[in-house]
Amino acid sequence: MQITKLLSILIISSLILIGCSNDDEDTPIASGLSANTQPLGSSANDLLSDATYKGLTIEMVSVEGFEPTATAVNEFKSFLEERIFKPDGITINQRSVASSGMAPFTTQEINEIESDLRTTFNEGDEIVIYIYFADGGNEEDTDTKITLGTAYLNTSLVIYEDTLRKLSMNTNAPLLSTIETATLNHEFAHLLGLVNIGTSLQSEHEDSEAKGHCNVTSCLMAAAIEFRSGMMNMLGNGVPQLDDQCIADLQANGGR
Structure with missing residues (x-):
C-alpha cells in the first residue's frame, strides 16, 4: 500500500525504500464480529459520514515502551476531525x-x-477502530524496502513503531x-477508502x-519514497497533506 529536504536528509546515504502496505485480508478475528472484520475500505462511508455512526472510538494498543508520542496522537486526532463527520x-x-x-510480523500474526x-x-x-503499535518490523522488510504500517481490515491497522523509532535515530x-x-x-486514509479502495x-x-x-x-497518499533518489523529501515542510483530488474523493463519499 501509500516529504522537501528534511526527510531527504533522513537516510542520506541509504538505499532504503520506505512505504506501507495495505492488505485486504478479511480473516475473522472471532466469530460474530463480522462488522469489524470486513475488507479494507469497506467502512469508508461509515467512517467519513454521520449517516450510520455518530461517533468514533479508537482503541490504541501499544507494546510497553513503544507508545506513540502525545504530539502524534493529538495531530492525528486533528487530521480526523478535519476530514470526517462525527457529531x-x-x-x-x-x-x-x-x-x-513474535517480531518480525506477518500480517496474519x-x-x-x-x-x-x-x-x-x-x-x-x-x-x-483498532490500532496496534508494534515492537518490531514487518517480516517482509529488506535492505531496500521497509514497511511503516499496514491497514489490513476495514477497522484495523498496525504501526511498526520499532521501525519508526529506528528511522528517527538517523x-x-x-x-x-x-x-x-x-x-x-496515511494508514487511516486507507481505511477512509483512499485511493480507490472503497x-x-x-x-x-x-x-x-x-x-x-x-x-x-507531494500528497499524503503517495505510494513510497526512496531516499537515495530524492523522492523522500516531503517531511521537510512538516507532515504531508492530502492533495485536492484525494479530498474531493472523500467529500464525495460523505467526508469533509
Missing part, C-alpha cells in the same frame, strides 16, 4: 500491553494479536512525532504502478 466526537483510548515476542488484544467493537451509533532525521503522524494519517475516484489520480495510492508525489 458525537472522536475518542482515543490508549493502553499498553506486554510484547507478543498481527491479525492474531488483534484477536487476543482487541476489546472494543462497533456498537450502536459508535464505530470503532542523523538529521525528522522528529519521531512527525514520522508517526505521517504514518498514522472511496470512488472523482478524477484520475490513482498511481498506475502502485494501486491504492495517489500519483501526486
Whole structure:
C-alpha cells in the first residue's frame, strides 16, 4: 500500500525504500464480529459520514515502551476531525500491553494479536477502530524496502513503531512525532477508502504502478519514497497533506 529536504536528509546515504502496505485480508478475528472484520475500505462511508455512526472510538494498543508520542496522537486526532463527520466526537483510548515476542510480523500474526488484544467493537451509533503499535518490523522488510504500517481490515491497522523509532535515530532525521503522524494519517486514509479502495475516484489520480495510492508525489497518499533518489523529501515542510483530488474523493463519499 501509500516529504522537501528534511526527510531527504533522513537516510542520506541509504538505499532504503520506505512505504506501507495495505492488505485486504478479511480473516475473522472471532466469530460474530463480522462488522469489524470486513475488507479494507469497506467502512469508508461509515467512517467519513454521520449517516450510520455518530461517533468514533479508537482503541490504541501499544507494546510497553513503544507508545506513540502525545504530539502524534493529538495531530492525528486533528487530521480526523478535519476530514470526517462525527457529531458525537472522536475518542482515543490508549493502553499498553506486554510484547507478543513474535517480531518480525506477518500480517496474519498481527491479525492474531488483534484477536487476543482487541476489546472494543462497533456498537450502536459508535464505530470503532483498532490500532496496534508494534515492537518490531514487518517480516517482509529488506535492505531496500521497509514497511511503516499496514491497514489490513476495514477497522484495523498496525504501526511498526520499532521501525519508526529506528528511522528517527538517523542523523538529521525528522522528529519521531512527525514520522508517526505521517504514518498514522496515511494508514487511516486507507481505511477512509483512499485511493480507490472503497472511496470512488472523482478524477484520475490513482498511481498506475502502485494501486491504492495517489500519483501526486507531494500528497499524503503517495505510494513510497526512496531516499537515495530524492523522492523522500516531503517531511521537510512538516507532515504531508492530502492533495485536492484525494479530498474531493472523500467529500464525495460523505467526508469533509
